[in-house]
Each structure stands twice: as structure tokens, then as C-alpha cells.
Amino acid sequence: MAVADRYETHEYDVVVIGAGGAGLRAAIEASAQGAKTALVCKSLLGKAHTVMAEGGIAAALRNVWQEDSWQVHFRDTMRGGKLLNNWRMAQIHAQEAPDRVLELEEWGALFDRTADGLILQRDFGGHRYARLAHVGDRTGLEMIRTLQQHAVHKGIDVYMECTIQQLLKDGERIAGAFGYWRESGKLVLFKARAVVMATGGIGKIYKITSNSWEYTGDGLAMGLDVGADLIDMEMVQFHPTGMVWPPSVRGILVTEGVRGDGGTLKNSEGRRFMFDYVPEFFRAETAETEEEADAWYMDKTRRRTPDLLPRDEVARAINAEVKAGRGSPHGGVFLDIAARRDAEYIKKRLPSMYHQFKELADVDITAEAMEVGPTCHYQMGGLRVDADTTATTVPGLFAAGEAAAGLHGANRLGGNSLSDLVVFGRRAGLYAAEYAAGLSGSAAVDDGEVEAAACAMLAPFEAEGGENPYAIHADLEACMHELVGIIRTESELLRALDEIGRLRERAKRVSVQGNRQYNPGWHLALDLPTMLTVAEAVTRSAIERRESRGGHTREDYPTTDRDFGQVNVVTRRVGEEIRVCQEPLPEMPDELKRILEEKG
Amino acid sequence: MDEVTMRLWRGDRSGGAHQEYRVAAQEGEVVLDVVHRIQATQAPDLAVRWNCKAGKCGSCSAEVNGRPRLMCMTRMNTFPAGETITISPIKAFPPIKDLVTDVSFNFEKAKAVPAFKPGPKEADGTRRMFQEDVDRVQEFHKCIECFLCQDVCHVIRDHPENQPAFAGPRLFVRLAALEMHPLDTNDRLELIKQQAGLGYCNITKCCTEVCPEGIKITDNAIIPLKERVVTEYHDPVIWLVRKVRGQKR
Numbered sequence: 001m002a003v004a005d006r007y008e009t010h011e012y013d014v015v016v017i018g019a020g021g022a023g024l025r026a027a028i029e030a031s032a033q034g035a036k037t038a039l040v041c042k043s044l045l046g047k048a049h050t051v052m053a054e055g056g057i058a059a060a061l062r063n064v065w066q067e068d069s070w071q072v073h074f075r076d077t078m079r080g081g082k083l084l085n086n087w088r089m090a091q092i093h094a095q096e097a098p099d100r101v102l103e104l105e106e107w108g109a110l111f112d113r114t115a116d117g118l119i120l121q122r123d124f125g126g127h128r129y130a131r132l133a134h135v136g137d138r139t140g141l142e143m144i145r146t147l148q149q150h151a152v153h154k155g156i157d158v159y160m161e162c163t164i165q166q167l168l169k170d171g172e173r174i175a176g177a178f179g180y181w182r183e184s185g186k187l188v189l190f191k192a193r194a195v196v197m198a199t200g201g202i203g204k205i206y207k208i209t210s211n212s213w214e215y216t217g218d219g220l221a222m223g224l225d226v227g228a229d230l231i232d233m234e235m236v237q238f239h240p241t242g243m244v245w246p247p248s249v250r251g252i253l254v255t256e257g258v259r260g261d262g263g264t265l266k267n268s269e270g271r272r273f274m275f276d277y278v279p280e281f282f283r284a285e286t287a288e289t290e291e292e293a294d295a296w297y298m299d300k301t302r303r304r305t306p307d308l309l310p311r312d313e314v315a316r317a318i319n320a321e322v323k324a325g326r327g328s329p330h331g332g333v334f335l336d337i338a339a340r341r342d343a344e345y346i347k348k349r350l351p352s353m354y355h356q357f358k359e360l361a362d363v364d365i366t367a368e369a370m371e372v373g374p375t376c377h378y379q380m381g382g383l384r385v386d387a388d389t390t391a392t393t394v395p396g397l398f399a400a401g402e403a404a405a406g407l408h409g410a411n412r413l414g415g416n417s418l419s420d421l422v423v424f425g426r427r428a429g430l431y432a433a434e435y436a437a438g439l440s441g442s443a444a445v446d447d448g449e450v451e452a453a454a455c456a457m458l459a460p461f462e463a464e465g466g467e468n469p470y471a472i473h474a475d476l477e478a479c480m481h482e483l484v485g486i487i488r489t490e491s492e493l494l495r496a497l498d499e500i501g502r503l504r505e506r507a508k509r510v511s512v513q514g515n516r517q518y519n520p521g522w523h524l525a526l527d528l529p530t531m532l533t534v535a536e537a538v539t540r541s542a543i544e545r546r547e548s549r550g551g552h553t554r555e556d557y558p559t560t561d562r563d564f565g566q567v568n569v570v571t572r573r574v575g576e577e578i579r580v581c582q583e584p585l586p587e588m589p590d591e592l593k594r595i596l597e598e599k600g
Numbered sequence: 601m602d603e604v605t606m607r608l609w610r611g612d613r614s615g616g617a618h619q620e621y622r623v624a625a626q627e628g629e630v631v632l633d634v635v636h637r638i639q640a641t642q643a644p645d646l647a648v649r650w651n652c653k654a655g656k657c658g659s660c661s662a663e664v665n666g667r668p669r670l671m672c673m674t675r676m677n678t679f680p681a682g683e684t685i686t687i688s689p690i691k692a693f694p695p696i697k698d699l700v701t702d703v704s705f706n707f708e709k710a711k712a713v714p715a716f717k718p719g720p721k722e723a724d725g726t727r728r729m730f731q732e733d734v735d736r737v738q739e740f741h742k743c744i745e746c747f748l749c750q751d752v753c754h755v756i757r758d759h760p761e762n763q764p765a766f767a768g769p770r771l772f773v774r775l776a777a778l779e780m781h782p783l784d785t786n787d788r789l790e791l792i793k794q795q796a797g798l799g800y801c802n803i804t805k806c807c808t809e810v811c812p813e814g815i816k817i818t819d820n821a822i823i824p825l826k827e828r829v830v831t832e833y834h835d836p837v838i839w840l841v842r843k844v845r846g847q848k849r
Binding site: 043044045046047048049051052102105106107108110112113116117118135136138141142145149150152153160183212213214245246247248249252253352355356359360361468469470471474512513514515517518519520521522 | 612626627628629630633639640641644645646647648649650651652653654655656657658659673675696697698700703707710711713715716718726727728729730731734737738741742743744745778781783784
């Protein structure tokens with residue numbers, strides 16, 4: 001069959017890959033700028049990971065605390081990220097987040113209200129003031145539905161259940177994207193002047209994760225393959241509170257809002273152990289005793305409870321308590337909100353947490369403590385982007401949301417993800433459209449490259465009696481969980497690299513059963529090389545950073561190191577190899593340095 | 601080790617049948633876990649939609665022993681030990697493959713809904729709404745679009761020929777959310793009465809019963825919409841005022 005008959009072709013100015021908050025916002029903006037825009041997503045519209053975000057969207061709206069400002073939000077974000085953040089992204093994010101939240105309201109979102117009718121804001125870890133606009137504990141659902149409906153009304157072309165497998169270039173610049181329809185298994189080519197990567201994170205390389213099947217790092221691997229830089233890949237966030245029991249729900253998220261609204265962490269001795277884990281960096285602003293911490297719930301001008309330290313600190317503390325034998329029966333710790341709040345308050349503020357524990361674990365959180373433990377939740381690293389335009393290092397390729405790196409540095413604060421999605425999603429759409437409009441002539445796609453991609457995608461059907469893709473995936477998850485988890489050490493990281501190499505060999509021998517129609521085994525077989533690339537990038541970056549900072553903790557280098565505080569670990573593809581190196585962080589202007597030096 | 605027996609519908613648009621699988625039981629599992637284990641060990645090409653596995657995304661809708669459920673929120677220990685569990689795709693929509701159905705009907709209907717259109721801002725540039733005024737609409741916004749309400753609605757479940765003229769409970773919740781939004785100024789009554797076919801609903805409350813989010817679809821969304829239609833179209837006083845002033849609906 002002739003090459004062109006083997007796939008359908010569409011042509012757009014801007015193709016946005018991924019339809020979570022960032023992708024939707026990017027598509028809305030690109031379309032509003034007049035670009036012919038396509039939105040391509042692996043699931044049905046409205047099912048992307050944003051739907052699972054619970055606690056809220058951080059923005060210095062000043063509805064609850066007049067004292068808040070973009071400067072304080074900027075400072076909190078930078079300190080939470082252990083100063084590894086791209087300062088300019090942190091500044092833009094803090095400055096633009098309020099407008100993006102209000103824009104959601106203009107598009108129909110209904111946030112919880114203050115007594116005088118404005119958007120209510122709640123406390124969260126690492127934020128000095130109550131800052132998170134929210135809808136109970138289902139803020140992500142409100143956000144994705146609002147954006148989804150807005151995008152639908154704007155008439156944007158949406159390609160649902162369509163997976164992009166490879167980016168195509170014309171010389172140095174992006175020329176398109178190639179993939180397949182999940183339903184029919186038919187191949188599809190998008191010719192595009194610009195592509196926005198909004199593909200989210202990488203959680204499916206870990207065994208215990210709050211992430212869905214979609215989180216296979218597609219955008220990162222595809223970007224790397226066409227020459228884009230990744231940075232900070234060693235920075236993986238383990239959310240401190242995932243469910244730990246029953247086994248089948250292990251890893252499902254328990255919102256930080258539980259602690260923001262009054263829940264505290266306790267070990268098997270009933271002790272509030274977080275007081276034992278306050279690092280020097282946060283000592284000045286953190287309560288030292290239970291009495292002092294309890295007073296904060298009533299008077300928010302007091303020093304905060306250590307239960308609300310940034311996520312990396314809390315996850316490490318829980319890990320240490322469990323290791324020391326003070327864990328809960330199923331290997332977590334206790335999270336108790338029933339002791340402080342009455343049933344009605346809990347059900348109003350945390351309805352889906354109530355529902356989730358009741359239905360899945362037979363636990364009534366209004367009467368008893370939850371068992372929680374760390375779960376792989378978020379990737380701070382990703383595609384290196386220009387702070388203002390979200391352009392990656394490949395002309396025509398843009399990135400936003402979790403797929404992009406820089407804003408969160410070494411650790412993301414809760415609530416800063418939803419705001420990231422809309423702030424940088426909008427910018428990605430804006431600058432991708434602008435870039436596309438500045439190009440003359442249509443990009444040329446190399447038929448030979450497309451044909452080779454098509455053959456590679458269909459290869460697993462040719463093999464018989466090969467490896468089961470599900471088994472390889474399970475082995476990868478176990479490898480990453482055991483050897484590249486919360487606490488890392490060089491010998492284990494090196495073993496992980498060996499294992500990833502072996503898994504790569506096995507993945508080459510994968511075979512699939514059945515035909516091309518909606519075949520999850522085939523889909524997973526195609527995701528394996530992607531996940532292995534991302535896993536290797538995480539592992540190599542983790543070896544390179546010989547210090548502990550944020551989402552990266554090294555048992556063999558347990559402290560932060562001044563020199564490593566000045567560099568990003570950069571991942572690049574060189575031929576068949578994935579290589580890492582260190583490159584200096586962008587220099588922060590003095591006026592922003594002064595904001596950071598202010599006493600908290 | 602205990603075993604469970606599952607009968608999963610395997611097939612596509614051209615037809616299919618239930619196929620039996622036996623797998624080891626594990627503690628604390630939900631139906632979706634067992635389906636996944638069958639997929640990983642015995643039926644790698646078994647098609648099933650899922651995302652969040654926590655009842656938040658509404659992807660894994662199916663009929664479990666004949667009852668429309670989210671597979672991720674249906675615990676295995678709710679079935680008597682030894683009982684064979686039968687899982688079929690949701691019936692109201694055409695099968696694509698195995699447990700995956702073609703739910704595009706819902707997305708097409710959503711395109712026809714006139715957008716949210718807020719009125720002017722307050723004098724101080726803010727939007728003020730009070731919690732008690734948004735509570736009801738927030739209830740509607742809890743919808744996770746699992747389409748189980750659509751699946752059980754007999755107007756379309758038993759009569760696919762009604763689909764062009766009837767939007768279904770999910771869309772009525774959506775329309776109610778817009779109509780009752782404190783800031784919205786758009787008019788959708790014509791659509792609700794005509795194209796969306798609200799009149800077909802004879803309030804049997806099947807939709808409310810299966811809603812995993814506990815939205816009172818019939819009482820809080822559909823009946824108030826019906827009342828609005830009645831007031832607008834059939835109230836003799838309003839009719840007379842319109843006649844005199846020469847207004848049209």
C-alpha cells in the first residue's frame with residue numbers, strides 16, 4: 001500500500017497534545033488568536049488528570065488575607081522549590097494566577113464563597129496565607145469542566161482517544177505529529193506549524209502512584225527524541241498522603257486540604273511526629289509545640305503547624321517514622337481530622353475524601369483516623385522552556401503544565417499546579433499561535449520518516465510468543481519504586497540503570513495479541529519505550545545530583561550542597577544515548593533576591 | 601487461595617458474548633482491579649476505559665450483574681463469596697469493543713447547549729455570589745460525566761430512536777446548572793423544551809438512583825426545569841402579556 005494510504009492526514013497551525021488544564025487552556029488561547037487549532041488527547045475529553053486535583057488553585061486574590069501579594073506567593077513558591085526554580089516563571093506565575101482564576105469564574109466556574117460573596121481561599125502546605133481558591137475537594141473537576149465547556153463552545157477541533165507517538169521535524173523545526181486512534185488502531189498524521197506539549201507527568205513508571213494510566217511521560221520522551229532539553233528530572237514529588245489500605249487503592253491521593261482544614265499526622269504512639277522533622281530552613285516560621293500549632297488554627301497570624309510543611313519534608317518524615325517502626329498497621333501513619341472537626345464540617349469541606357474512604361476502605365473519616373503514606377504524585381522536571389513564551393529548545397515546540405519544568409524547582413507546593421496549568425497553558429497557546437503565524441509556507445513532512453514510524457508502531461503485531469507488555473511494565477514499576485524512590489543511593493541507582501537496560505531489551509521482544517481495534521496490550525507495548533526513556537532520564541539525573549534537595553533525597557549525600565543549588569541537571573539525547581550534565585540556573589535580579597531575603 | 605469467577609462481555613459492533621475468567625481473589629479489591637488483572641494475565645487485548653480509579657473521572661462505567669456502576673467504586677466484598685460476577689458494557693450506547701462503548705452522543709449533545717453568558721460585573725469590578733446561592737449549582741457541577749444516568753434512562757435505553765430528540769439526564773443537569781447559575785443571562789428554554797426533549801422524561805427517578813455522586817437529578821434539576829417550561833410556555837397570564845406586547849418566546 002502506498003504510504004499516504006496507510007494513514008489519514010490533518011493540517012493545523014497549532015496542535016495541542018493533552019487535554020488537561022494546560023492543554024485546554026492552550027487550545028483556547030491559540031484558537032482565540034486565530035490559529036487553526038487541534039486538541040488531541042488519549043482519553044475522552046474531561047477525563048485527564050486535572051480532574052483528580054482536589055485541594056485548590058493558588059492565587060494571591062487577597063479575599064481572605066489582604067496581606068497577601070504576588071511577592072509573597074513568589075517567595076513561598078521559590079522557598080518551597082528550594083530555590084531551584086526558574087525565578088522568572090515563579091514571578092510570572094504569582095503575578096498572573098489571580099487573573100486566570102477570575103477568568104475561570106467568567107467562564108462559569110463556581111468556587112466556594114467567602115461571607116461577603118467573593119472566592120473563598122484555604123490554607124495549604126508552604127503557603128503563608130490562605131491562598132487556594134477551591135470547590136470543596138474537587139477543584140480540578142470544576143476547572144477541567146469549565147475549560148472543556150468553554151473549548152467546546154469555541155468550536156475547537158478535539159481528537160479524543162487519539163495517542164501521539166512521535167514528533168516530526170522539517171530540518172530544525174517542528175513539522176507535525178504522528179500517532180494512532182485508540183478505537184480503530186488506524187494511524188493519523190497531524191501536519192502542524194507548532195505543537196504544544198501538555199502531556200502531564202510520569203507517575204506510571206512507579207508502582208505506588210496517584211497517577212492514571214495516561215501518565216507515561218509521552219511529551220518528555222517525544223521532546224527528548226527530537227532534540228529538546230529536559231531539566232530537573234531527578235525531582236519527583238512523592239505526595240505525603242496517599243491511601244495505603246486496602247492494597248488495591250494504595251497510592252490514591254488524600255488531599256492536603258485535610259491538613260489545611262485541621263487534620264494532623266500521628267504515629268502509632270499517637271505522637272504528632274512532624275515537630276521532630278522541622279528543617280532549619282523553615283524553623284523560624286513553624287510552630288514548635290502542639291499548643292502553639294493548635295493556636296494557629298484559631299489565629300492564622302501565629303506560626304504554622306509543621307503538618308503543613310512542604311510536601312517533600314512531610315513525605316520524608318512519614319517515610320522515616322514507618323522505617324523506625326512507628327507506622328500504622330498497613331505501613332503508613334495516621335492522619336486525623338475527626339479529633340479537631342465535627343462531622344458536618346468534614347463532609348462539607350472534604351466530601352470526596354469522606355466518600356472515598358467510606359466506599360473504598362470502610363473508614364469513616366469523621367470518626368476515625370485515616371492511614372496514609374507517600375505516593376508518587378508529580379514530576380517537577382520536564383521540558384526546559386523559555387519562561388515567558390514556554391518555547392522549548394526546538395523551534396515550534398512549546399510546553400506547559402506538568403510536562404514543562406522550572407516553575408516548581410525541586411518541590412512543588414500544593415495548589416501551584418492548577419495555577420501553573422492556566423497561567424502557562426495560556427502563554428503556550430498565545431506564543432505557539434504567534435510563532436505559527438510568523439511562518440511562511442507549510443511545513444514539509446518526510447514521508448520516509450512517517451513510514452518508518454508506522455512500521456515501528458505496528459511491529460509488535462509481527463512478533464509471536466514474545467514478552468507480555470504488562471509484565472515488563474510491572475517490572476519497571478517495581479524497579480523504580482525500589483531503587484529510585486523517595487530515598488536514593490548511588491549503588492541502587494546504578495542497579496536501576498542496569499535493570500532499565502535489561503527491560504529495554506525485553507521491550508524489543510514484546511508481542512501483542514488481538515487486532516488493532518481498541519487494544520490496550522498494544523497501546524501499552526507502544527508506551528513501554530516512552531516510559532523506559534523517562535525512567536532512564538530520572539535515574540541518570542538522580543545519579544548526577546550528589547546532594548539532597550526537595551524531591552530528591554540521597555542517603556549517601558544527605559545534605560543540600562551550595563554548588564548543586566546553582567545548577568539544573570540537564571538531560572539530552574545524543575544519538576542513541578541519553579546524557580546528563582549540569583548547567584547554571586538563570587541569574588535572579590536583585591529586587592527579587594530581596595523579596596526572598598525578607599523574614600518570613 | 602480463593603478464586604473469583606468473572607464473566608466479561610467480549611465483542612464489538614458486530615456482536616459478542618460473555619466469556620468466563622477465573623482469577624485469584626485479593627483483599628480489598630474493587631471490580632476494576634480484577635478486570636485489570638484479567639487483562640494483564642489472560643486477556644491482554646481486553647478493552648476497558650479507566651483513569652482515576654477513585655470515582656472522580658467517570659470513565660469505568662459498566663453494568664455489573666445488571667446494575668449500572670463505576671467499576672472502580674464497586675468492591676468485590678459486596679458480592680457473596682463464590683458468586684459469578686457478570687460485567688457488560690453500558691447498554692444505552694453502541695459497543696465499540698468489550699467494555700468500551702461509543703458515548704459520542706453525549707459530547708454531540710453538549711455542543712448544542714448555549715454557552716454560559718455572565719451579566720455585567722459589580723460596580724467594584726468583582727463578582728459577588730453567596731454560598732447559599734451557589735450550593736445548588738455546585739451540586740450539579742459534581743457530575744463526573746460517567747453517563748450512568750443516560751444508560752438507565754429508559755427514554756433512550758429502550759428506544760434508541762428517541763436519541764435525536766432527547767438529551768438525557770446528564771444534559772438536563774448541565775442545563776439546570778446553567779439556568780440556575782447566579783451570573784448567567786443566556787436563554788435556553790426553547791432548547792430545553794424542543795430539541796432537548798424534556799417532555800419525554802416522566803420522572804421515574806432511575807437516573808437519580810444510579811448517580812455515583814448522589815446528585816438529585818430528578819428532584820433538583822429536571823423537575824425545576826419542567827416547572828420553568830410550564831411557567832414560560834403555558835402560564836395564561838404570561839401568554840396574555842406576551843400577546844399584548846407582541847413579544848415572542
